[in-house]
Amino acid sequence: MRRYRLYGFLLVLTAMVLFLFGMSGYHYYVKTTGKAVRLKTEPVDPRSLFRGDYVRLNYTVNRVERSEVNGDIKVTPGETLYVLLTKTGNHWTAKSLHASPPDPGGKTAAVLRGYYRGADGESVLLEYPSIESYFVPEGTGKKLERLRGKGLLVEVALGSDGYPVIKELIPPESAK
């Protein structure tokens, strides 16, 4: 009995450690090996009970025009969609929207994975939960929020499946 308890304890503890490392490792891997793109964003400053201060990031790619939808896509909220990104000046914008991962086919294109949220007039609304929150030291959220409309960029690393991870925030003066 005593031995089984020890084995059980070690098993659960190992599973916990693997889960925590897995949670961290996957994002670390994408962050260090993924293709880096810069997206235009508008920050808002809320607060999370357990995680402290953060800014909520809304991207221009959260909204894709219906004319950019590739083929006839029928989706319900929460379903996965893929945005083909193309480089425009100092940041990347949505070129087309796909139901399955498209082939980026070049250095100036990349695939971003998102989820269908709904429609608004001529726009399709998407969400990217893994890059829409940016946690900051306490009290600094407002400072970032003041950069709304001033061309704040976010450098995002994209995994091979289009999964995005935030690398860093690029202030307007550094966004060349």
Add this chain to the structure above:
Amino acid sequence: MGSSDADWRDWFQDQLEKWRREGLIDESTHSELRQRYSNSFGPSSDGSSNRLIYTIGLLGSILLGIGIILFIAANWQYLAPFTKTLILVGGVVLFYSSGYYLTFRREGFDATGSSLIFVGHLAYGSAIWLIAQTYHLGEHYPNGYLHWFVGVLAMSTVLALPSGAALSSLLLVAWVAMEHLLYLNPAPLFLLLAVCQFALTYRLRSRTALATSVLAVGIWTLPVFSDWPEDPGFIGQYGLVIATVTATTYWLAEAHRGASVRKSFGTIFQWFSLLGFIAVVLPYSFTLDNDITIAVAPEPLSSWAIAKLSLLGVVALASALVVFLTTDRYGLTGLEVVGTLLFWLIAWWGWSSHFGTTPFAIAVNLIGYVLSLGLVVKGYRAKDRTNLIWGLSAFSLLTLVRYFDMSWELMSRSAFFISGGIVLILVSFVFEYVRREMLDRMGVLS
């Protein structure tokens, strides 16, 4: 540990010597007793220097620990993400391992060890949130609670510590509430998790875990078995769902009375059924033309909603049947069976038809009074204080509500408050008198 232990030890050793000299115990018994109690009172008087060393060491560890925590906290934002992860995972491993060692491998450190394991549970939750913060993860917020719950549940199942079971039940509540309130997600996974949580709760016999787990089931049941929030008749369905849950918890309370599980579990179910009873009877007993009574007779329901509610009815009746078949029927009266059935049927009738609110309110009031008086009778006959006090409380509450409901429109405000005060005093006096009288008689009878 203090001088009293040392005094006791000295006294006990003196007594042992005396018993040996007087021939009450032989040499081997003397040495066995000495051996057995040698560790019970802390280190012996010649071990006082060891105690000092132990205290200094403990103080040193605390200072070192605080220093490390402050250093990490001050530099947290400058640490690399992977270093942060290592520190968090290291903390989890350290707390759990030291807790395990002290609880199960060292004699006399159970309390410290259990506390460290509990800190390990908290450290695991903190690690989940802080890693999410480190990598800016905002994906489906309730999942943080879900992963935390699974970890704590698994660890508590292995180590069989009730504090962990209580924490996991609390996390189950947090998770299911978040899924329902923030994401309107029915979360069918809850059923599996709840089964595991209840299994652990019953194994460890944790009252806190049981109360919280029942609450989690209530939170999960309400939106899942009604068409909330899409259906405007939600409040009508809400009454039906609560009525069924109330009946089920009542029968579960009865089942625990005759079962081998701790009787206190039955009391917890009893309290939930009281709360459910009040939650159903009070809102539906009004005849005023308010939002609640309008919602009692909503638009016809979808067949899916009817199927779900019928299933709940079957659960309530099946639980009653199981109690009848498996317990010794101690204290059961036909009144409760008829009451449960009638309550459910009338709730269904009032909600699904358009007969108007007055006959429905009258029926609900009648049933409320019959059930509360039935509880008083049952409590008195079975010498069950909880049922007795319960029935009297419900009866008084219904009477007070009816008084305020009916007299608000009829009297001038000053007369209303004066007579209301008199009614309250009278009710409290009668309640206290009847309660004392019955409890006294029960005491005499027993």
